């Protein structure tokens with residue numbers, strides 16, 4: 001079974017998760033800019049970061065090219081991974097992949113440190129009020145993705161790999 005990890009990352013958080021998935025394996029781990037042809041693989045782990053309430057544009061463009069594959073989704077965001085915003089991002093990615101007849105095996109999201117310059121800009125513009133809740137959430141985001149996130153992502157990916165291998169060996173393609 002041919003696998004590949006493809007990630008989009010602006011400030012390195014999603015890349016950290018991608019490298020954690022690849023560690024100790026010979027599975028290629030490539031930035032989406034390197035644009036490996038998705039058709040060359042049976043299973044793809046696709047990583048995105050959240051920009052303005054949606055998966056970043058580069059990852060969305062890549063997802064739109066993927067057809068008839070098994071996919072493991074992962075990503076990082078400033079919001080809580082179980083927040084309505086996170087769920088919305090997952091749904092956008094899911095819908096995009098479903099259009100191409102892909103099967104999403106699992107999804108893993110973690111918080112990721114928000115670039116302080118971006119935060120400072122939102123403060124200057126006054127677009128996001130720094131409430132106590134937001135401040136606490138951003139402080140927590142500063143520590144992520146951490147070793148626990150990387151381990152959890154690896155376990156989730158390992159399960160997806162096992163299930164895909166099983167289907168690949170015993171069943172028809174997606």
Ligand SMILES: Cc1cc2nc3c(=O)[nH]c(=O)nc-3n(C[C@H](O)[C@H](O)[C@H](O)COP(=O)(O)O)c2cc1C
Nearest residue numbers: 009010011012013014049050052053076078079112
């Ligand atoms: C321009 C910009 C917009 C962002 N918009 C959101 C957002 O709408 N929701 C959110 O939860 N996080 C948002 N973030 C935070 C990033 O999703 C988070 O820091 C992520 O971990 C970045 O991943 P990366 O380091 O792989 O680029 C934004 C960050 C930037 C730089």
